[in-house]
Amino acid sequence: MAEEDDIILSELDDEELVQQMHDDLYDGLKDEIVESVNILLERGWVPYDVLTKALVEGMRIVGIDFRDGILFVPEVLLAANAMKAGMGVLKPLLAETGAPRLGTMVIGTVKGDIHDIGKNLVSMMMEGAGFEVYDLGINNPVENYLEAIETHKPDILGMSALLTTTMPYMKVVIDTMKEKGIRDDYVVLVGGAPLNEEFGKAIGADAYCRDAAVAVETAKSFMSRKHNQAAAAG
Amino acid sequence: MTSSLPDDDTLTETGLELRSRGRVLLIACGALAREILALTRLNGWSHIDLACLPAKLHNRPALIPEAVRGRIQRARKQGYTGIHVVYADCGTGGLLDRVCEEEGVSRIEGPHCYSFFDGNDAFAERSEDEVGAFYLTDFLARQFDALVWRGMGLDRHPELRDLYFGNYDRVVFLAQTEDPALETRARAAADRLGLAFEKRVTGYGDLAGFVSAAAQG
Numbered sequence: 001m002a003e004e005d006d007i008i009l010s011e012l013d014d015e016e017l018v019q020q021m022h023d024d025l026y027d028g029l030k031d032e033i034v035e036s037v038n039i040l041l042e043r044g045w046v047p048y049d050v051l052t053k054a055l056v057e058g059m060r061i062v063g064i065d066f067r068d069g070i071l072f073v074p075e076v077l078l079a080a081n082a083m084k085a086g087m088g089v090l091k092p093l094l095a096e097t098g099a100p101r102l103g104t105m106v107i108g109t110v111k112g113d114i115h116d117i118g119k120n121l122v123s124m125m126m127e128g129a130g131f132e133v134y135d136l137g138i139n140n141p142v143e144n145y146l147e148a149i150e151t152h153k154p155d156i157l158g159m160s161a162l163l164t165t166t167m168p169y170m171k172v173v174i175d176t177m178k179e180k181g182i183r184d185d186y187v188v189l190v191g192g193a194p195l196n197e198e199f200g201k202a203i204g205a206d207a208y209c210r211d212a213a214v215a216v217e218t219a220k221s222f223m224s225r226k227h228n229q230a231a232a233a234g
Numbered sequence: 235m236t237s238s239l240p241d242d243d244t245l246t247e248t249g250l251e252l253r254s255r256g257r258v259l260l261i262a263c264g265a266l267a268r269e270i271l272a273l274t275r276l277n278g279w280s281h282i283d284l285a286c287l288p289a290k291l292h293n294r295p296a297l298i299p300e301a302v303r304g305r306i307q308r309a310r311k312q313g314y315t316g317i318h319v320v321y322a323d324c325g326t327g328g329l330l331d332r333v334c335e336e337e338g339v340s341r342i343e344g345p346h347c348y349s350f351f352d353g354n355d356a357f358a359e360r361s362e363d364e365v366g367a368f369y370l371t372d373f374l375a376r377q378f379d380a381l382v383w384r385g386m387g388l389d390r391h392p393e394l395r396d397l398y399f400g401n402y403d404r405v406v407f408l409a410q411t412e413d414p415a416l417e418t419r420a421r422a423a424a425d426r427l428g429l430a431f432e433k434r435v436t437g438y439g440d441l442a443g444f445v446s447a448a449a450q451g
Binding site for chain 1: 295296323324325326327328329345346358361362365366386387388390391394397398401402
């Protein structure tokens, strides 16, 4: 997308550099992203602004082109790797500088399933959007989810599956939460390639999210409703 | 059905139309063409025609249900009295089953071709022990470069290999035929993915029974 050879990142002004970061994310250029993050920080940018204006916005563009069939999975993975590298620089600083927190999420791939590319992308984008994310990894039995929600008291539980054979396990988790009387304490979001909206409804999830960007928007929307309800009750 | 089988690249990219004067049409994934033809020829089922959609849909399962619907509707216009779908669910999350129900045609049971080649019951029983298995069939061993390596962009970005396959622990080669050359290719594929290798000879598994039932119906 961009001609990298002639560009000296430190010589770009802020606006040009942020635009260049969007291009570099699009092209999956990890080293350039880390360099640019450090340049903006050295120029006095607060970490939260670097995250949202440069990285999250860049990944939003990647997400749109993925949805439109312009980019494919390998390119999205490279972009995600670049964003992850940038977030590696920002994460400790975000904690120190008290960046806004939208909510908390526990997420994991269900039992019998070892696929985590989509789930990892959701985790990263949710972190980028200001959620605290506890990622349980892959192949999680219901006990793992219950233990994690007991420990972390998240606002949102996210479950992922890539296989037709493993996606029904999401219902096992939701039904167990119902049996324990805790289902309505959490927003349950589900996602994964073979899922669809109808499946999400059928198993009793709050929403099916077709990609990471939708997951973030859906999570934000639920958090906003929660705050509105709390305000109305107060 | 007397025409010869095209090469594997054609089955992956274009698919196949083998029609003569059959009354029954099997609509299948291109990855199954060779095995279905072997069964129909062996049994002399000349009244069965075969239409295969491109095997590359394996990597874009969301496109499978409507592609199958389109071929079913065309088959009706072509006058077939029996239409059967030889696709497993193939990652369509039940949407292919809905198409088959709406169109009133049967589909071979199973979540993937790996499962029905292995035998759906046996495959389900083994599932907990094989959580980390990446399956190859004869066709996928032959088309590993096209469908897996290039299909997942590893020719351009080999550094993504461990992102895709880091959670797998082995390749399980489900062999439909005993073919040493194919086993060598499957083993080489496992090496390229950095995974251990296992081979299991399955024959045609549940596919044989489904094609036989379609031939009778």
